[in-house]
Amino acid sequence: MSSGPRTPYLVVDVPRMEANISRTATAAASAGVLLRPHVKTHKCVEIATRQLEAGATGITVATVGEAEVFVDHGFDDVFVAYPLWPDEHRGARLRALAERATLAVGVDGVESAERLGRLVPGLAVLVEVDSGQHRSGGPPGQAGTVAAAAARSGLDVRGAFTFPGHGYDPVGRESAARDEAAALEAAARSMRAEGVEPRVLSGGSTPTLEGGLQAGVATELRPGVYALNDAQQWELGVASPDELAITCRATVVSNAGGRWVLDSGAKALGADRAAYNTGFGRLLDRPGARIVQLSEHHAVVEGYADPPPLGGEVRVVPNHVCVAVNLADTLWADHGTGELEPWAVAARGRNS
Amino acid sequence: MSSGPRTPYLVVDVPRMEANISRTATAAASAGVLLRPHVKTHKCVEIATRQLEAGATGITVATVGEAEVFVDHGFDDVFVAYPLWPDEHRGARLRALAERATLAVGVDGVESAERLGRLVPGLAVLVEVDSGQHRSGGPPGQAGTVAAAAARSGLDVRGAFTFPGHGYDPVGRESAARDEAAALEAAARSMRAEGVEPRVLSGGSTPTLEGGLQAGVATELRPGVYALNDAQQWELGVASPDELAITCRATVVSNAGGRWVLDSGAKALGADRAAYNTGFGRLLDRPGARIVQLSEHHAVVEGYADPPPLGGEVRVVPNHVCVAVNLADTLWADHGTGELEPWAVAARGRNS
Incomplete structure (x- = not known):
């Protein structure tokens, strides 16, 4: 009885994936923008390793649990792009991570900034702003208020970030990319007005990638889906x-x-x-x-x-590749050799 | 640092669940219908055990992998309510299961019946018919053709089954329950015309449960969601x-x-x-x-x-509870005592 996978199972076309990773890395480098791929898309060490080898500056994750998995596998520069609400337990986990890696997390309000500062002194944070998806993140013009509270609370304010999720629209990608750039610019102005100089302005999603590069505002982009793509x-x-x-x-x-x-x-x-x-x-x-x-x-x-x-x-x-991958324990890597290599979905189900 | 669960996590209200299980078991018993709950909803041994204790005749699963998990945990009467396409590998798994439990599987075509008969001689099958969802299963009037082919191929034809999925409709539940009863009756007629006497006519879904009981045609019902419910x-x-x-x-x-x-x-x-x-x-x-x-x-x-x-x-x-549960490794059982007990989602991800 063969031990290979049985349908339904996920197969990664490795040459295509490597071409996707390389093409985006080259485009980012040409534009002078750093790439920090979001690994929630694949949750897979083998894929994130290829993204770093292609020049990524670090990785982006959505949860503390994902950060723990990737730091356990030796990744040493991780941004949790999420407005964490830190309790004592999560604070302890963040302190442990910060000792092992260059860590930054998202923050989008004064109250959570103050809690974070108390629980994880000196932690690097990026202020989340809303560029039009209307999810988390406050108005860009209020980024300075959050940044000042974070700085007062003893956090290291690295900059601002946004996710232009409204760019998932067949006719709205370009305008979303413009919104993204405008939000990051407004956030930077707001922060400077409060005496906080942003070192990083982080944007990006796969649909707005090209626009984001053209806009020339973001210093860092965080696309995830581009490595594998989906319908x-x-x-x-x-x-x-x-x-x-x-x-x-x-x-x-x-x-x-x-x-x-x-x-x-x-x-x-x-x-x-x-x-x-x-x-x-x-x-x-x-x-x-x-x-x-x-x-x-x-x-x-x-x-x-x-x-x-x-x-x-x-x-x-x-x-949607990100949710399909999270349903599987294994991705089967097809290198074009006729054999499939199992790659673990190492961070599957790490929602908290 | 406490080791309890962190949001987001799933909590089962055990007294409510036990009331749901008991109420449906009583209704089925009063109607003289056997209950064979679909455990794809919870994939959890602790919940399936309570369903058996309340009088269920056995369990229903969707995949061979789910069957293996529950048989490993001592469940000895399992119906795979799915039109399996058996290859050599799946045939070997079914033979192994049939040695350890009373096993039946779904079949909805002559070609798959002949393959099943060759790969798993003597296996019990139920012929799937379409009662209106228009998914798998053929027209009820053709059930006899499939049943006869299955019998000729050396399978033990136990009866017919249907899933009235079109009953997931706020104004269509009663008519779907009538469709369900009509489809099972037509399937039985068609099978008898081919000299195959159905011993089981299996229907049921949570929304059509009441109608199915009233209809008086089904000998067995396979609801899943009723134990936990959802939005x-x-x-x-x-x-x-x-x-x-x-x-x-x-x-x-x-x-x-x-x-x-x-x-x-x-x-x-x-x-x-x-x-x-x-x-x-x-x-x-x-x-x-x-x-x-x-x-x-x-x-x-x-x-x-x-x-x-x-x-x-x-x-x-x-x-939809079935997909939420399949995203978690653990259900946290709340017995009303203030402590949460971890119950494994034992068959999570067993799609094949």
């Missing part, structure tokens, strides 16, 4: 089909009702579906096909005149 | 607030932009949002509040005039 980037027009570096291998398990049913359900692909997505996932080798119905272990496909046979295997491009 | 059942009108037995504990991490942001994002709650859902999740203690924006680690809440303070903890009811 969202494909449908946004950000990634071309030959830049899609991750697929879920799925088996056609049923055509009993004249429908073409795959075993790659929502527990393998994730259920994300943005308004601009044309389905719950795409088929890499059949651009006309769409997953029109998704349940936990079933994906119903339409739009293909000549489906593969029952038992046939297809390559599904997940809508 | 979908709440908004469908299937579960009342005091029957909601699982919540995700979340911390208010930001109000920098005047928004109330929780740390229970899509990587903790899942991104499922049905057309009838009013948001990406509900707050148990604040019925007016809605999660209006969900990203991986942020849930933006609106609709509450007097939000808790920064750092406050709230109880979020996930939209």
Whole structure:
């Protein structure tokens, strides 16, 4: 009995991924912008290592748990791009991390800045500002108030950051990139007015990457998805089909009702579906096909005149790579040699 | 440093869950219908054990991997309610399981029936038919053709099954339950016409449970969600607030932009949002509040005039319990004693 993976499982096309990593690294270097890739996309040491080897200045994570996993694996420059609310327990974990790595975290309010300063004296922070996604982060013009409170509380204010999530829009990418640059500029002005000089202005997302580089304001960008891409980037027009570096291998398990049913359900692909997505996932080798119905272990496909046979295997491009990866324990690396190498999703499920 | 769980984490209200399990067990017994709960909802040995203790005839799973986990834990009557496409590897796993437990699997086509018969001689099967969800399963009137092929191939045809997934509709539950009963009746007729007498007619889902019991056709029901419930059942009108037995504990991490942001994002709650859902999740203690924006680690809440303070903890009811549970390694069982007991999500991620 072979011990290889069984459908549904995720395969990384390593040559494509390395091309994605290299292309973005080169573009960032040409623009004089540092790259700090967000590793929540892949949660995988092997991929983050390649990003550092291509010149990344450090990594970005979303949670303290992700930071712990990557520091355990020797990563020594980590930014937690999240407005942490620190309790005693989290404070102790941050102090432990700060002893082992160059650590910075996000902060977006006076109250959390004061708590952080008390719990983790001297910690580096970046003030989060809202550039238009309207999630966390305050108005850029108030960044100085937060920065001054952080400095007064004994934190090392490194700069400001924003996530232009509203750039996930087929016609809004360029304007979101402009919003991103404007927010970082306004944050910097606000901080300087309070006597805090920002050393880092950090932006970036995969859809606004090009705009962010052009804008010439950000000193650092934090894209995540670009290394692997997904059906969202494909449908946004950000990634071309030959830049899609991750697929879920799925088996056609049923055509009993004249429908073409795959075993790659929502527990393998994730259920994300943005308004601009044309389905719950795409088929890499059949651009006309769409997953029109998704349940936990079933994906119903339409739009293909000549489906593969029952038992046939297809390559599904997940809508959102970050959630698909977080459902798996292993990514199977395809180096083009015919063998698949298991890469652990080392930080899977590290939500806190 | 305390070793308890940190937000976001899932808590099971054990007394509520036990009341849900008991109420449904009693209703099934009164109706003379066997209950075979779907354990994909919780993937948890402690919960499945309580379901058996309350009188369930066995358990339902979605994958061979889930079956292996539960058989490893001593469960001896397992139905894989899925149209498996068996290759050599899966055939060997099924043979091994059939030696250790009373096993049955789904089949919905002649070709897969013939393969199953060759790979796992004598295996018990139920023919899947489509009662209106239009996913897997063929027309009920063709069940006899599949059953006859299965019998000819040396399988033990136990009966027919269907999943009335189209009953997840605020105004379609009763008609879906009628469809379910009609499909099982038609499948039975079709099988009898081919000389195969069905011993089991298996239906059921949490929303159609009552209708299924009333219909008097199904001999067995396979609801899963009823034990814990979720915001979908709440908004469908299937579960009342005091029957909601699982919540995700979340911390208010930001109000920098005047928004109330929780740390229970899509990587903790899942991104499922049905057309009838009013948001990406509900707050148990604040019925007016809605999660209006969900990203991986942020849930933006609106609709509450007097939000808790920064750092406050709230109880979020996930939209779809089955996907939320599959994101966690541990459920924290609240017995009402003030201590939380860790229950492993033993079959998490077992997709194949």
